[in-house]
Amino acid sequence: MARPRFTAVWILALALGACSSAGLKEDILHPPQSGALPPAESGLLAEVANRIASEHGDEASGFSIMDSSYQGLYWRLALIDSAVSSLDIQTYLWYPDNSGLLILERAVLAAQRGVKVRLIVDDLILHGHDKLIANLEAQPNIEFGIFNPWSERGSLLERAGEMLAKMERLNTRMHDKLLIADGRAAVVGGRNIGDHYFGLHEIYNFHDTDLLGIGHIGAQANAMFDKFWNSDWVVSAQNLTTEPAPELAARQWQSIQHKNATAAALSRFPRVPKDWSTEIRAHVPKLRIGLSQLVYDETATEQIDQRLVSSMFNFFGIAREELLIMNAYVIPSQRGIDFLRDLSDKGVDIRLLTNSLASHDVPAVNSHYEGWRDDFIRAGVELFEFRADPAIQSTVVDVEPVTAEFSGLHNKTAVADRRYVFIGSMNLDPRSARINTEMGAFVDSPALAEDMAAIIERNMAGENAWRVQLDAAGKPYWTNSEETRDRQPARNGMQRLMNVIMKVGPKDQY
Secondary structure (H helix, E strand, O other): OOOOOOOHHHHHHHHOOOOOOOEEOOOOOOOOOOOOOOOOOOOHHHHHHHHHHHHHOOOEEEEEEEOOHHHHHHHHHHHHHHOOOEEEEEEOOEOOOHHHHHHHHHHHHHHHOOOEEEEEEEOOOOOOOHHHHHHHHOOOOEEEEEEOOOOEOOOHHHHHHHHHHOHHHHOOOEOOOEEEEOOOEEEEEOOOEOHHHOOOOOOEEEEOOEEEEEEHHHHHHHHHHHHHHOOOOEEEHHHEOOOOOHHHHHHHHHHHHHHHHHOHHHOOOOOOOOOOHHHHHHHHHHOEEEEEEEEEOEEOOOOEEOOHHHHHHHHHHHOOOEEEEEEOOEOOOHHHHHHHHHHHHOOOEEEEEEEOOOOOOOHHHHHHHHHHHHHHHHOOEEEEEEOOOOHHHOOOOOOOOOOOOEEEEOOEEEEEOOOEEEEEOOOEOHHHHHOOEOEEEEEEOHHHHHHHHHHHHHHHOOOOEEEEEEOOOOOEEEEOOOOEEOOOOOOOHHHHHHHHHHHHOOHHHO
16 A cells, blocks of 8 residues: 555554564664754755756745646756755655665765765655665664654564554654755655656556755755654664664675666666756756745644644635645545635635546545535535546656556646746645654745746646536436446456545544
8 A cells, every 4th residue: 555554454464474583772862963064055955956046046946846746756856966965855754665765876876975974764655674774774874764663673473563552653743745955955745766657567556746845945955854853753773672783785786786786667768877067057947036934833742743734724824716626645634624615605716626536545534535525615615636647648657668556646836827836745644744743835925936836737627637516316326537426436356445434434534
């Protein structure tokens, strides 16, 4: 599942694991408080950031939207390879697949050329990788932080027991995604690190959206990363009882490099670091200038200070004429519906695009969303649901030579009045609002807003989405560019069955 959830099925899966002696040390050692290096004064990214500051002011940044899966991986590689002093990566999921290993290799190579590399990864899917993590931590210039780790790192049965005993804390996961190079450039958005998010998976791939920013947003991102890095929620990999093993590390490194050099799915990407001067300088004129604010849930000592949900609704409330929302996982509350109705009553044109059952990777979310369709529509919201076979699949979602069986939506973005843009990690569901940590960038830039609006409207078109409306009897029906249906689209009968079964689950966990 691309979006792991804490369900009875997940707990059962944990209970079937094999035993091991790995764990965390009893007395957790937190290193002294430390911060990001100052923004680099040399290098390509510093050159571009300084140019933007001199022409538009110190608080300005240049932005572009990474709309396609290809762009998402391409520009991450460009920033990693271009870093000369520091590289910070923070992510919820980091899969050991084609894209995951390629990004890992490039980060290690950056460290080998003297770049200070810090990694924060949520512990949710790190089980079984402690030896690799310990070996990474032992490398010069690499520090590895684990967010909210399980103390029991051996058998899945032990982890399941700890999960049940410490549910309130271990249920809190870090859903943020952030990459910072030299304190000068950052990538903010919804993509995890894994093939589903970069168009390289053969079963299904996501359409997602990232924001590439060069300029002041780099310093804003550094401040956020440091808050997490120095919090009690992030534990240094030095606290693993697993010891580094140099001979194993050499074999792991050789295996990673071999896989990256020979993976057919990576054929469109440079397999080794390169000089990106030509590509980045050519991209500078395409950057949209704007002012940004990075907002995120903060890691207080005992709990998460949930700030982003109120910031999101403040952002929605800015709209006076139009509000476009594209969000993958939507489970509203009555309060949220009433808020949108009030906006609509004031004359705001509201359009929302989310997943259909057919495009969903998490049927349980659809189970708890589908009863709200008529509420959205009656509140004045034009409702659209992504197709599993969108026209953009071959050009935006999949990356050659891969052709996936279906596509899903993973975006979390919005545009208000063709001036303000939000791009981040936050879904419009209870888990994002009250359990996970989330983050996002709010940008004031009419040019960037037009770019984002064009992407959302393209995705809402009948070639890519279903328009959901109510008939005379108040029942929903679905229309796209080819057909009309009176039953929600699904890929198969099993998906419909799971949609029914998942209704009994607690919606506040999704």
